[in-house]
Amino acid sequence: MVDGAVAGACSVVRIALPGGTRLQLSGAINESFDNKSLQAQPEDVVVIDMDGVKRVSSFGVREWMRALKLLNAASYFFVRCRPAVIAQLNMVAGFGGRGRLITFYAPLVCDKCGHTSETLVDLRTQHETVAAFHSPEQSCASCGDPMVLDDVPESYFAFAAAQMALQLTGMEEELLNAQAVAKPEPRRALRVAKHVEGEVTGMWLSGPLTGSAKLSRAADGIEGAVVFLLSGLAECDADGFRALHQLIDKLPAPITVFLARAPVSVVQHCTAEAAASLRFVSVDVPFRCEGCGLRLERELDRAALVRLLSETPNAQLCTQCFSPLQATLDAPTMGNLRNLRVATARPDVRAFIDAHRSGPPSEPRAEAPAQSNRFGSYELVRPLGSGGMAEVFLARHKGVQGFSKDVVLKRILPQMSNNAELLEMFLQEARLVARLSHPNIVQTFELGRQGQQYFIAMEYVRGRDLASVLRDARRAKVTIPVEIACRIIADVCAGLHAAHDAVDDNGGRLNVVHRDVTPHNVLISVDGAVKVADFGVAQAANQASITKPGVVKGKPGYMAPEVIQGMALDRRVDIFGAGVMLHELLSLQRLFRRRTEYETYTAIIHADIPDLRSIRNDVDDVVWSIVARALKRDPVERYQTAQEMQTDIENHLARLGKVVTLPIFSRWLRELGNAVAPLQDRAQRLEDSKSSTRSHDDPSEPSAATYIPPDDDDDDLPGTVDLGSEATRPFVTSKSELP
Numbered sequence: 174m175v176d177g178a179v180a181g182a183c184s185v186v187r188i189a190l191p192g193g194t195r196l197q198l199s200g201a202i203n204e205s206f207d208n209k210s211l212q213a214q215p216e217d218v219v220v221i222d223m224d225g226v227k228r229v230s231s232f233g234v235r236e237w238m239r240a241l242k243l244l245n246a247a248s249y250f251f252v253r254c255r256p257a258v259i260a261q262l263n264m265v266a267g268f269g270g271r272g273r274l275i276t277f278y279a280p281l282v283c284d285k286c287g288h289t290s291e292t293l294v295d296l297r298t299q300h301e302t303v304a305a306f307h308s309p310e311q312s313c314a315s316c317g318d319p320m321v322l323d324d325v326p327e328s329y330f331a332f333a334a335a336q337m338a339l340q341l342t343g344m345e346e347e348l349l350n351a352q353a354v355a356k357p358e359p360r361r362a363l364r365v366a367k368h369v370e371g372e373v374t375g376m377w378l379s380g381p382l383t384g385s386a387k388l389s390r391a392a393d394g395i396e397g398a399v400v401f402l403l404s405g406l407a408e409c410d411a412d413g414f415r416a417l418h419q420l421i422d423k424l425p426a427p428i429t430v431f432l433a434r435a436p437v438s439v440v441q442h443c444t445a446e447a448a449a450s451l452r453f454v455s456v457d458v459p460f461r462c463e464g465c466g467l468r469l470e471r472e473l474d475r476a477a478l479v480r481l482l483s484e485t486p487n488a489q490l491c492t493q494c495f496s497p498l499q500a501t502l503d504a505p506t507m508g509n510l511r512n513l514r515v516a517t518a519r520p521d522v523r524a525f526i527d528a529h530r531s532g533p534p535s536e537p538r539a540e541a542p543a544q545s546n547r548f549g550s551y552e553l554v555r556p557l558g559s560g561g562m563a564e565v566f567l568a569r570h571k572g573v574q575g576f577s578k579d580v581v582l583k584r585i586l587p588q589m590s591n592n593a594e595l596l597e598m599f600l601q602e603a604r605l606v607a608r609l610s611h612p613n614i615v616q617t618f619e620l621g622r623q624g625q626q627y628f629i630a631m632e633y634v635r636g637r638d639l640a641s642v643l644r645d646a647r648r649a650k651v652t653i654p655v656e657i658a659c660r661i662i663a664d665v666c667a668g669l670h671a672a673h674d675a676v677d678d679n680g681g682r683l684n685v686v687h688r689d690v691t692p693h694n695v696l697i698s699v700d701g702a703v704k705v706a707d708f709g710v711a712q713a714a715n716q717a718s719i720t721k722p723g724v725v726k727g728k729p730g731y732m733a734p735e736v737i738q739g740m741a742l743d744r745r746v747d748i749f750g751a752g753v754m755l756h757e758l759l760s761l762q763r764l765f766r767r768r769t770e771y772e773t774y775t776a777i778i779h780a781d782i783p784d785l786r787s788i789r790n791d792v793d794d795v796v797w798s799i800v801a802r803a804l805k806r807d808p809v810e811r812y813q814t815a816q817e818m819q820t821d822i823e824n825h826l827a828r829l830g831k832v833v834t835l836p837i838f839s840r841w842l843r844e845l846g847n848a849v850a851p852l853q854d855r856a857q858r859l860e861d862s863k864s865s866t867r868s869h870d871d872p873s874e875p876s877a878a879t880y881i882p883p884d885d886d887d888d889d890l891p892g893t894v895d896l897g898s899e900a901t902r903p904f905v906t907s908k909s910e911l912p
Contacts, residue, residue, distance in 0.1 A: 237268065279293075398429045402526070418447055
């Protein structure tokens with residue numbers, strides 16, 4: 174038996190099968206998702222088919238998690254999950270509820286010809302491959318070359334790898350293998366909801382906006398300011414966009430219309446002619462993280478759009494790994510986006526949009542139990558990310574007499590609290606980093622336990638990681654001054670040496686080895702302080718290793734040869750990682766990264782090291798000798814301590830008279846931000862040329878300029894960024910002369 178239930182912008186088709194139920198979902202999971210649509214009988218086994226879900230919004234996450242809490246089934250499984258769903262499983266703790274992942278799509282790309290495709294991964298037969306973070310094997314249909322995962326394996330496979338190997342009952346296997354044939358999906362109708370507050374009327378559109386949409390009566394009786402909120406649209410074709418445009422054009426002159434949270438499907442049909450008579454206040458733009466591969470949507474207002482359209486790179490940062498986000502828009506859509514007439518919303522309109530992000534208040538909703546933002550003595554300000562073992566928050570510790578301190582709180586996931594191996598890894602990290610105290614190491618303040626959840630409270634560094642600095646420099650095609658690159662690595666060495674020389678309560682050396690010295694784990698604060706972070710895979714000599722035989726820890730491009738060869742490890746593996754970073758800072762090229770992990774490992778062991786003196790003229794023999802010694806494949810020939818490498822760097826900078834102090838480094842950061850100014854000036858000139866055609870009595874009236882000028886109240890300093898911020902200035906480099 175098959176029946177269909179319409180769930181806002183997402184349809185749910187329910188198929189009764191022997192022994193259970195199959196739910197086939199199609200559309201966007203957003204704020205209009207019906208959280209009662211997944212309910213089943215307590216004895217049921219439910220298979221949730223996510224093949225048709227291509228988009229999950231931030232507010233959709235909340236409704237989805239409420240739906241899983243109401244799903245009172247004996248067990249449930251997820252099959253055919255698209256990348257948008259996998260991204261949420263990796264990022265949001267509890268997004269999968271009690272369910273188990275069975276099959277999902279892995280995005281593949283051919284490095285040779287650029288062809289892309291998706292392949293279905295079945296954890297019943299491929300769990301071991303996924304747990305080792307290996308890409309599925311598939312040849313390119315276009316050129317025949319091997320395809321690789323179009324993402325970071327450690328990030329994309331995080332949830333699947335953390336899941337235990339599947340042990341299914343016979344009935345569960347039969348249900349998963351059953352060929353469910355559903356009747357054609359019932360045609361969904363566009364839904365329109367209205368809510369009025371003061372002078373503002375909100376109109377929520379959800380479902381398909383097509384030529385068959387009935388909009389003629391939607392605007393009856395409205396007046397004042399009208400906001401069409403469009404994030405609930407599952408699709409929009411040319412006829413549907415034309416119907417919406419005609420409706421707005423027919424409204425009488427006193428009515429002011431705004432379009433908010435317009436999805437890409439709307440922008441794709443907004444030609445220059447149509448854009449001239451429509452006023453947008455925000456657009457939902459899809460992004461992909463270049464660091465961890467996370468896919469998400471962000472609402473961009475007037476100020477954020479100018480950064481995107483002025484071709485200023487990386488104005489948005491990933492909330493999971495803080496790497497830059499890349500907008501996934503094709504050229505025609507970008508062209509339409511430039512034509513939009515984007516306004517800074519009136520205060521009452523902006524307040525209305527912000528107050529009703531979850532939909533019209535008149536719409537009945539099943540309320541989930543209120544969740545406190547308190548965790549022990551900490552107030553959880555906002556989530557920063559989540560992995561397979563723990564979730565990370567920006568938190569605030571409050572004390573007496575108004576005392577308040579921001580920290581990063583890392584707490585183990587509830588479902589991992591009973592996993593003895595992972596719990597020991599978490600506690601081992603906490604015990605280790607608690608003994609490390611140095612200005613160039615991210616400090617740990619507390620290891621605690623609240624209920625059954627352990628947590629670590631750490632220093633909050635307002636800044637960015639070194640990986641994003643390298644990425645910006647490569648994009649801008651500029652060089653990082655030798656003295657700046659050397660200063661960064663000297664500080665990294667100082668932090669590493671402090672860790673390497675840490676002692677226990679009896680004064681015995683712990684012989685800590687970081688094992689993951691990479692640009693992602695080097696943080697640079699807004700005032701230029703350099704700090705080594707994330708000792709999550711560090712190992713002390715007096716601690717029993719819980720690394721499984723044959724498993725290496727760390728990122729492939731920065732591993733020392735002895736790590737790959739399975740030899741005994743000591744502090745010198747971290748020195749090799751520092752050498753790789755120094756080479757990459759000076760060359761702006763990845764030193765060892767190749768197409769596959771195997772080729773990367775081979776390059777680390779055998780490939781020639783490019784001589785930096787042949788790449789840039791300002792690298793002298795001494796700097797090259799420092800880099801070359803740090804990259805010696807035989808640990809005996811390498812620097813024996815990080816302090817030796819730090820001393821050689823600092824002595825050479827002193828001889829050259831190029832000592833880089835914190836004030837100089839801060840000034841350099843500000844000068845990098847000044848590289849953005851010409852782009853902003855050009856945008857302002859274009860806006861000024863358009864403004865001459867409109868009345869000076871209404872300075873808020875926007876133009877259809879190619880670029881949208883930013884608001885003047887952006888307080889972020891150029892070249893700086895708050896790791897948790899969603900609308901920040903990029904860190905764009907240019908050649909700078911130091912005093």
